[in-house]
Amino acid sequence: MGLVVALMSLCYVLRPPSRSINRVLLGFLFAVPLLALLAFLPLSKTSVPFWRTALETEHGIALGGLVTPQPWITFEGWVALVLGIIWLIYCLGQNFKRQEIRVAIQFFALVIAILAVIAIGLFWFKREIPLWRGEWAQFAYFGPFPNRNHFGGLVAIGAVLGFAATFDAFQRKNPVMGCLYALGVVPMFVAMLLNTSRMGVLLFFAGLGLWMALANSKKYTRAWIAVALSILLILASGFIIFGSRILDRFHIGDGSIANIISSEGRIGIYLDTLRMINLSPWAGVGLGNFDPVFSMTRESIDTESRAIHPESDWLWLASEAGVPCILSSLVAAIILTFAYGPWGSRRIASSRGRRLGVTVGVAALIYPAQSLVDTPLHGIGPATFTALLIGLAGNRRLPDVEPTAKKTSALWPGLGIAICALGASLLVASLTGSAITPQEKFDQLANDAAFLKRSGDRAAALQTWNKAASIKPLQWNLYFERASLKLELGYSSQEALADFSRARYLEQTFGRMCMREAELWFLYDPPYGIPALREAILRDSTRAYGFYHWGITQMTTHPEVRQAMRSLATTPGLQFLYLSASTGTEFDSALKEFLVKHPTLEGLKPADRLRLFQLWYERGDPAEVLQRLEDNAEWRRDGWPVVAEHRAKQGDFEGAYTLAHVHLPKPSLRPLSGDQPTETLRRLFLLNPQDPLAGLELYWAQKAAGDFKGAQATLREVSVLKQVPPGVFWELAEVLAETGDYLHAWSALQEYARKLAPPP
Known part of the structure; x- marks a missing residue:
């Protein structure tokens, strides 16, 4: 940015504007940064937003008495806005040939x-x-x-x-x-x-x-x-x-x-931004404060990404600088488009001159049009380029155009020298690695804190984060880092919890942040990790199963959280997960509670239902689950393997085979062709003994010829080959069942079921 500002200042010195600008337009342009200064007014006690009250009273974050909660960040944004307005005015004042x-x-x-x-x-x-x-x-x-x-x-x-x-x-x-x-x-x-x-x-x-x-x-x-x-x-x-x-x-x-647009969550962001604007419509929340305030006020939640801007330059300015500021900007944009645009009367220039003006005029409209649903004009490159295009497209024959006064001509070189000093300072600071702007100072402190933590000097890292908090008190990650350092340094759990709570309130989107907090608590004070784990589950339902599964694995080393972990299981999936980690009387109690709440096992996937029946059979009352499966056809559709395996254990292989044969999906295994002699197919299989398809063709031919013994032998050979189709085991089971060998028929169906099961 320093280089861009320095180049701008050189333009002001070397080529000052050569014409004046429409006073009405100039007034609205000057009104934009002036209205943005409303953020530095004292905050009215009758219009304190809820998020500010919560931060100051519940979380102990001092935000001062101004409208903006981060004055230094707002001042930096205001300076950038002023520089942009000056550059636009300069470009409009150029009488380009x-x-x-x-x-x-x-x-x-x-x-x-x-x-x-x-x-x-x-x-x-x-x-x-x-x-x-x-x-x-x-x-x-x-x-x-x-x-x-x-x-x-x-x-x-x-x-x-x-x-x-x-x-x-x-x-x-x-x-x-x-x-x-x-x-x-x-x-x-x-x-x-x-x-x-x-x-x-x-x-x-x-x-x-x-x-x-x-x-x-x-x-x-x-x-x-x-x-x-x-x-x-x-x-x-x-x-x-x-x-x-x-x-x-x-x-x-x-x-x-x-x-x-809705698939990317933009509509939800737009609506939430409008609600945020409604909380502070006149002065906004201060330039540079959209990111933290939006996270605390939004209603639609996206667990995959954090909205750092409202996907619109116009909404962004309205939320940070207020409705009057955006209205002034809108009026200025209308004047620029229709009064300064090159698409007016065709008599104002020659055909080539008009075509050139229309060209830069259309080009100048592209980024502003995009800014309605995106944020290009918050970037220094697109913003300065657009301002230059607007200046190139400006109508040079307006009635009120007058020669520029000498006073104005002398003003621009002086302004250029002053801005050049600012640009040079920014450029030198960037090249030397020093920090001048508040954001750069914060970033430098954050990097220093991370370096000190890696070096093992955690006490110094904590003090560095404290300094960073004075610049950006609404930066959620500094409180998270500060809390983790307090745990490592042996501070009380309450002191660390206070910072974790601040981070959670400032960042109300990511469940993974709460999950990381829970992981830290389980290293130092496990019971404090339960609320963080609960918050992670509530925030991100798509990862709730994985979050809770991690908590379940911690119960073996931290038995004191077992009862608390049980209370976190509020959905069928999580309750089933807790059941899978329970044994003895705890299992019986948890199972009874689960069946009372979910008598039809709603909310469980078929695979989870089967696993529930298996756990019930292994850890609970086998007779009860078998009877329930016999009486409930809906349950038996998923839990039949438990009944079949029980029958097999009792020696009833025919019953096990019959039950499996009814419930397993039948394969579509059919011969490819039936016009070749059996001997020819036998020779082909002998020449390609590892080809299961050749063996199957021989099997079908032998079966059609009535050679059931030979067909069975061929099918057994095929079943031991690599990459054999699952249907081979179904066919083998039926062949064995026809001979009365239900023991091996049941084993073949088990192998068929394993082949059909999806990989873990």
Whole structure:
């Protein structure tokens, strides 16, 4: 960021704005950072949000008397917002000439094409640039941004600029450069396919379609329409042919946009953000505070990911700076679009000049349009680039445009020098590893604390985390780390529990965090781990079975938590899991309680039902479970193996075989062909003694010829081969049963059942 700020300041010094800006627009732009300062007002005692009351009274976290709970973080965000507004005003104040706009279009088209080529190369060779994020194992990210949608927006901008540069070059009788710019669009299209961003696809085609619709300065002819549609159809065909990975991401449910958005939890995030805005509508919660506050106020829970932003730049600003600030931003955006946009009267410029203005105007709309359902404008790169495009697209013949006064001209160099000092300080700090901004100081303290912990100096690590808490008191992981250090240093369990409780309240999404807390408690004070384990189970029902299973394994070394673990089993699956770890009278008691609560065994999978009957038979009353299975056909459908094995133990192999034969699924084992002589098939099996299919063909031929003894012998040979089909054992069991050998028939059916069972 320091480098970007320094470059901005150089622009202010070397090329100050040469025209004034519409005063109404200027007023709304200045209102945005001024309204964001409302977060530094004293907090009204009559409008304290519930989460703040809970943190201060129940968890002992001092948040001061301002609206923002983290003033330093908010101040850092406010400075960044001011720098962004200044840069936008500067770009609007530039009176770019037509040739400058043309050069800018050509330059950015080539730069984005080069970025696309680099991204494709890195993807192809599975390499990474340190400043770029690439998770090649999951193909989740592509390009220089941590969010692939942002690179999708940049590629869409590049495509618009590339097509415009190509058209302009051919209009000016320069086919060489025209072909060069046209070739530059190819890697952008390929990058769009490899990026697999659905938003990128929509922006790519919408941007090109809008440019083709607006760029023609004359009356639309059939030839123009035909060419435009042909280009779009060619690109769409290429997308359909080569974009299978993106098309798969569009196929969610009925494929509708609403279904796609809801599948990623965005609708829930939007609704929760609106509820959060309603809690502090006028001043928001302060810039930089969305992440921790949202976690405490959201109602929809996603156990797989943490929402660090509301998936919309506009909602993000509204939640942090308040509704008046976002309304001021919205009015400014409307003025910029309609008053400064290049799509006004066609008399304001020549056809080429208007086409160039429309080009950068359409390009400037892409990131703001994306910002409705994503957050590109919170990134310094997309935000500064969009502001520059807006400046390039600005209408240069508004009625109230006046020559810039000398006072204003002198202001910008002075402002540039001041901002240059800030940028240089940030740049030097970044290169030397020192911290200037509050966020950098917090990150440095967090890294220092982690290093001290690894080095064994846990007391110093604890003090370092205490310092970090003064900068970001709403950072949940610092309390978690502090609690774990207190346990290791021998602090009382109550002191560690206080920090764990703070972490749990600040982070109300992840069950794995609570599970990690439970693991730590079982190392130092096991009874304190039960509430953490309960919270983990409640938060993440998809992992509840695994969480509880871990707790069950701890009962052997920590018997004092056995009764508490039993109380955590609130679902049939967890209660069954506790049953499987119980013996003796405890098993009888737990089983009785389970049957009272779940008389029909609802909530258990068929495999768990069978295991329950087996445990009942092994650890409880065998006669009772056998009688219940005999009387209840629904239970017997899953528990018949228990009855069959009991019959086999009693020597009733015929009864065991008959019961298994009724309940096991019958295989579809049939001969492939029946037109070859038995002797031919016998020779084939002798030549291929390890081929079970050849043996089966011989078996079927022998059986059809009435050679039952030979067929049985052949089937036995086949049954001992490797990779034999499970149906062979079914067939062997039936053959043995026909001869009255129910002992081996029962054994064959058991082997058949084992072959059908899914791997553990």
